[in-house]
Amino acid sequence: MLVVGATGVLGTLIAERLAERGARLVLHGRDASRLDGRAGDATVAIDLTDVDAPEAIVERAVAALGGLDAIVVAAGVVGFDGVAETSGQDLETMFTVNALAPMRIISVALPSLLQSAAEGNEPMVLTISGIVSELPTAGLASYSASKAALAAYVAAAGRELRRSGIRLVDARPGHTETGLAERPLFGTPPRFPRGHDPAAVADRLVRAIEEGATALPPDAFAGA
Ligand SMILES: NC(=O)c1ccc[n+]([C@@H]2O[C@H](COP(=O)([O-])OP(=O)(O)OC[C@H]3O[C@@H](n4cnc5c(N)ncnc54)[C@H](OP(=O)(O)O)[C@@H]3O)[C@@H](O)[C@H]2O)c1
Numbered sequence: 001m002l003v004v005g006a007t008g009v010l011g012t013l014i015a016e017r018l019a020e021r022g023a024r025l026v027l028h029g030r031d032a033s034r035l036d037g038r039a040g041d042a043t044v045a046i047d048l049t050d051v052d053a054p055e056a057i058v059e060r061a062v063a064a065l066g067g068l069d070a071i072v073v074a075a076g077v078v079g080f081d082g083v084a085e086t087s088g089q090d091l092e093t094m095f096t097v098n099a100l101a102p103m104r105i106i107s108v109a110l111p112s113l114l115q116s117a118a119e120g121n122e123p124m125v126l127t128i129s130g131i132v133s134e135l136p137t138a139g140l141a142s143y144s145a146s147k148a149a150l151a152a153y154v155a156a157a158g159r160e161l162r163r164s165g166i167r168l169v170d171a172r173p174g175h176t177e178t179g180l181a182e183r184p185l186f187g188t189p190p191r192f193p194r195g196h197d198p199a200a201v202a203d204r205l206v207r208a209i210e211e212g213a214t215a216l217p218p219d220a221f222a223g224a
Helices: 009-020 053-065 088-118 141-164 198-211
Strands: 002-004 026-029 042-045 070-073 124-128 167-171
Touching: 002 009, 002 053, 002 088, 009 070, 009 198, 026 053, 042 053, 053 088, 070 088, 070 198, 088 124, 088 141, 124 141, 124 198, 141 167, 167 198
Parallel strands: 002 026, 002 070, 026 042, 070 124, 124 167
Antiparallel strands: none
């Protein structure tokens, strides 16, 4: 299993839970020192804005695991700004990290996922777009748009690949207390009402992986 964004709060919690269950893991982050010593078969450190990142990440995972059964994409960046202020560079970075790189990772991994299905496994991909992909939010126009792009891609690709035996699921939790909002690519976060508990969200995501869930809309996280 490949975890993209395994140095983030949700990525770390998900990877820990998967490791406890005996999954063989390849962990991706952009900072090698934060991957050292983590449980897993291999690590790959590369920034998702690097044009070669999707190919490099998938190649490393396939080489380390001898194939690929599952991918979790838990990388993402947020930004807060008025529509007039967001720079072209920030917009490009946000779309690359939140949408283009994950889309490309899925596409590049497809031969391995098809091979896994042909071997009788149930390969899957989990992305985490968030509630904004359903409810585009004022002050979060570029974040909402990048996440909506990812959600649409996963929904359409999921329909395309269902008959091939590959399950694609996009999770859409609401605000979660991971501190993501305090690490924005740009802008200043507003005050959010108390969000979900990260551990409870990670539990729900791992349960969805295990139980074969095909949808994780915002209300799937009620009580988390
Ligand atoms: N927290 C929420 O309220 C919430 C709600 C719905 C959906 N989500 C989504 O859930 C996912 C996980 O978020 P989180 O809350 O766990 O936040 P987080 O702790 O900040 O994790 C974000 C991850 O993305 C990685 N990342 C950011 N920019 C990158 C880049 N240029 N190249 C490679 N990796 C990059 C970070 O790497 P570093 O560790 O190196 O910074 C980190 O691993 C994100 O996609 C987020 O949009 C979050």
